[in-house]
Amino acid sequence: MSDPRVTGAVRYAQDVELPDMLEARIVRSPYPHAGIARVDASALPDGVVVLLPDDVRGLGVYGPQIQDATVLALDVARYAGDPVAAVAARTAREAEQAASLIEIDYEELPAVFDPVEAAGDDAPRVHEIAEVSENEAAYFDLRPQPGTNVCHRFRVRQGDPEAAFEECDVVVEETYRTAGAQHVHMEPHASAARWDGDRLEVWTGTQTPYNLRSDLARIFLMDPERIRIVCPPMGGAFGAKTFVRLEGIAAALARKAGRPVKCVLERAEEWQTLNRHPSVIRVRLGAKADGTLVAARFRCWADTGAYADCGPGVAQKMGFAAAGPYRIPHVWVDADCVYTNLPPNGAFRGYGQMQSTWARELALDLLADRLGIDPVELRLKNVLHDGDRYCTGEEMHDCHYEACLRAAARAVDWDDARRGKGVALLLKGMQTPSRAEIAVEAEDDGTYTVRCATAEMGQGAWRTISLLAAEELGVDVGQIRYAVPDTDIGPYDTRTTSSRSTYVMARALREAVRDLRANGRRGHGMIEIPGGLDPDTGQGVASHHWHQGAAAAEVRVDEETGKVEVVRLHAAIYAGRVVNRPGAELQNEGSMIMGLGTALYEEIDVADGQVTNANLSDYEIPAFADMPERLTHDLIEREGADIHGLGETALPPVPAAIGNALASLRLHVTELPLAPEAVLCAVDVREGVRA
Amino acid sequence: MSPEPEWLQPRSLAEALDLKAERGEEATVVAGGTFVGILMNQGLLAPTALLSLARVPRLDGIEANGDLRLGALVTHRAVELSLVVRERWPALARSFSVVASPRVRNQATVGGVLADADYASDPPAMLTALGAVAVVRSSRGERSIPIDELIVGHYETTLAFDELIVEVRVPGGGHRAAYRKFRSRSHEDRPCVAVAVCRRGDDLRVVVGAVADRPQLFPELCDPHATPGEIGLAYADAIEPLSDIRGSAEYRRRVIAVEVRRALEEIAG
Amino acid sequence: MRLTLDVNGTRREIEARTDEMLMDVLRRELGLLSVRETCGIGVCGACTVLVDGAPISGCLMLAAAAEGREVVTVEGLGGDDPVQRAFVEAHAFQCGYCTPGMILAAKGLLAEIQSPSEAEIRESLSGNLCRCGCYVKIADAVRRAAP
Secondary structure, eight states: OOOOOHHEEEEEEEEGGOOOOOOEEEEEEEESEEEEEEEETTOOOOTTTEEEEHHHSOOOOOOSSOOOOOOOOOSSETTTTOOOEEEESSSHHHHHHTTTTTTEEEEEOOOOOHHHHHHHHTTTOOHHHHHESSSEEEEEEEOOOOSSEEEEEEEEEEEEEEHHHHHHHEEEEEEEOOOOOOOOOOOOOEEEEEEEETTEEEEOOSSHHHHHHHHHHHHHHHOGGEEEEEEEEEEEETTSSSSSSSSSHHHHHHHTTTTEEEEEGGGGGGGGBBBBBOEEEEEEEETTOOOOOEEEOOOOOOOOSSSSHHHHHHHHHHHHHHOOOBBOOOEEEEEEEEOOOOOOOOOOOOTTHHHHHHHHHHHHHHHHHHTTTHHHHHHHHHHTTTBBBTTTSSSSOOOOHHHHHHHHHHHHTTTOOTEOOOOOOOEOOOOOOOEEEEEEEEEETTTTEEOOOOSSSSSSSHHHHHHHHHHHHHHHHGGGGEEETTTTTSSOOOOOOOOOOHHHHHHHHHHHHHHHHHHHSSSEEEEEEEOOEOOOOOOOOSSEEEEEEEEEEEEEEEETTEEEEEEEEEEEEEEOEEEEHHHHHHHHHHHHHHHHHHHHHHOOOOEEEEEEEHHHTTOOOOOOOGSSSSEEEEEEEEETTOOOOOSSSTTTTHHHHHHHHHHTTTTTOEEEEEOHHHHHHHHHHHHHHHO | OOOOOOEEESSHHHHHHHHHHHHHHGGGEESSHHHHHHHTTTTTTTEEEEOOHHHHHHHEEEEOOOEEEEEETTTTHHHHHHHHHHHHHHHHHHHHSHHHSHHHHHBBBBBHHHHHTTTHHHHHHHHTTTTEEEEEEEEEEEEEEHHHEEETTTOOOOOOOEEEEEEEEEEEEOOEEEEEEEOOOOOEEETEEEEEEETTTTTEEEEEEEESSSOOOOOOGOOTSSSSHHHHHHHHHOOOOOOOOOOOOHHHHHHHHHHHHHHHHHHHH | OOEEEEETTTEEEEOOOOBBBBHHHHHHHHHTTSSSSSSSSSOOTTEEEEEETEEEETTTGGGGGGGTTTEOOOOGTTOOOOOOOOEEETTTOSOOOOOHHHHHOOOHHHHHSOOOOOOOOOHHHHOOOOOOOHHHHHHHHHHHHHH
């Protein structure tokens, strides 16, 4: 029985045990916005270690893109759940009991929970200043708007849509909303920290070891080379295990305690740690009578919660991908990343592109309906081909959007009947710019050790990279050993996000093997992916290569209850070249199922700034019995093509395909999730019994 | 560190009842333990004593001579799989079979689900519709409580501090019954609206569960000569449903009308 | 309290609080780290263990309640379990966190229904959540494991 996943032998970050280790629990603000007047731990018993604001006041401010975070909230708590203190003890239970003895005085402040409202001039300010970070995760020019809660504003300015709308035969306008969502990775966040003199070692479930190291160095005012990050495999992540999460608290406690400290979150805390950006997106689309798209205007508000995290990047991607894989000569986008007094939002599979795909693809079907043109035909008429320019000004190449769309439509027998069916087409960017490095070492016994910082979270990257190495070296994959990522030993990589890892590592591997062949024992390869956008105009190179896919859905609606049943769901994803076929299939299937959850069940319910459904009974993710009758997918390959990452691609188009399937029944719902109650409202509207 | 609870494991019903009388609310009764486990894991319950019924004999039998008699420690799974229950009280077997997951059904008991009085549980609504009674014992004696008189509010029963449910009796005889569970989200979700109906000759009982603090039964609305649709609308009008993430009160009313009608249509055919 | 548990075919004497759940005791006292917590409320199945052959939530059964009963985790399945093998052949996992619980749930199903239908597989395993979304291949694994 070789696979540790079926024998239970996998050791995740939560399983790390270090000699003399203490376990930590975090004390969190119960208020969404409050001054912290007094934190008193005098009642705590001896033998527990407590971390108070004054213990971390002198530490550095951090944040991947905006420097707005401190290890503990200092003087102001900005969301219900903001860490205010922490306790380490022999067991988590003891730490919990000690933590309950900490007395904290709060003074409630006005709070804001909606991004459109928060972007306004009169909204309560979440942060007084938004200072741009100086680390490599701030890979684009940030545009915080002083005096407001807008911590980044991204714009696309291509042509003149306002004038062009005048020339259009049909213009549609609609506002779309998507709810917040939780990643619900099965393994909770877990980090362990240990000091060895002035060196810090951290074992943590993270997708971003080097970004994490960089911010920890900033926090502890250290040289990053004196910080070691080790990355055990994760029990799922989907974007949640990125940048600094628990590591700052664990490390600060470990330093104070003089002993290693591990912190593992309780499930309810996950909704207070990192979620997906809720969005409000206003779309205006204009076309000629023959279906030629002429102009598009997008206004996006991404609710980033109380700390920016990588929200600016999410808003930027939401914005630059909003126009979709279509030729539209006039495109303006305004995408604001806005602070609110809610838990922070950050990377979530799809990275802003689920939200803009939802809005755009539904608006396209509205347009198709108004034009009297079939939605597939409308898309085919405008879809990007090689040589076309995107709204960022970049020339598109390697375009397979048409193939994806045709495959998806065919999978649901689009030509036979249209009722109850919907399609959606996706254009998604890959982290640009970035840098990836990999080392390959020849061992004495004929095996090879591969070292890179790509983290394993179930996406099969370790296996795929091993297969690629075996291919390059011309050996059996059994000769390859993938070393657990360790920043002390392995080389740099930007991070394991954005479905980039197999693509960049494949290219870096070619260099590394060439280098190994030249010098015998150790080869090193690096690839730098150039590009980037001007944030004020959106012009430049948004993505080195694009992730492409389409989804089609067939639904049945119980029009007396509004319950939607997805009968058939298909995703056609451009893969280029598939290296790890079972892994690629699993990623497609998993993305589609997660998309189903986004479409039908998942929303973070908030009342007065409190998450009210922070458990897996009140927050529902798809289960076995929720599966569509038929769930299928294509991995589209082309001879001689490059690997295309597909860890996320099949997620964003799924909700939009389902929304468009409802639209084909004249049921117009503009918000995600598609709760039966909202669908029933749409039935009423269609039947004329409700406005 | 807080002291661990006292572990009480009586070996007879008499001993269990004596302990219950002695400790009252201070002893948390553990039958299957799923509900108690959830409360403890969530930090909502820190018992000073745990009273396990696991070693009390003769509470886990299923007998069906005429009436159905389910021992209080019979698991949900045993009811679900019982051939005699499936044959003669199929809707009851179904109402137990749709609870949560096989894991929960392997652990949770007939007595426990009634004593917990969770407003969203499936079996209480079906047992109410079937006219079942809970047989309850204390060291003072025994009494029978119709299920709709047992569960009176949000996680609230009329059990006295010294009483334990020992058995549930479901009337036999010809009847047509159905159980419907409407989830507004995942198949695994707690129900948004649940409906249990039972007709014995001219006697009709319609019970709506999961919409209020207790199963909703309105005998005056159960007119055997009214149409399913009429009864559905009447129930929707009479109930003040709760609002939560699964649906607003207004939405629940709409679904109540539909699901009651559908349940009655199921048994009409 | 001192408890005697029968775990994976061996009698084990362990120390546990009376209010401890079986999952915590199996992990801490016996190092059986395949039994994992995700939700703490019995809905996700990551903590599934077999107790007298029946799937049970390890997070909801008091350790004391498991005394005198046979407890099985995947560590106790031995080297050649057909369900484990079927999961490997079908590639029915990604991150692997839910996999032990899923395997034991599948064993519970197959003990009851030799050749379950697609509907029976879905219904029976629906209480075991997999966020990575491996349901398609898990169904395939269960079909392969059935005779």
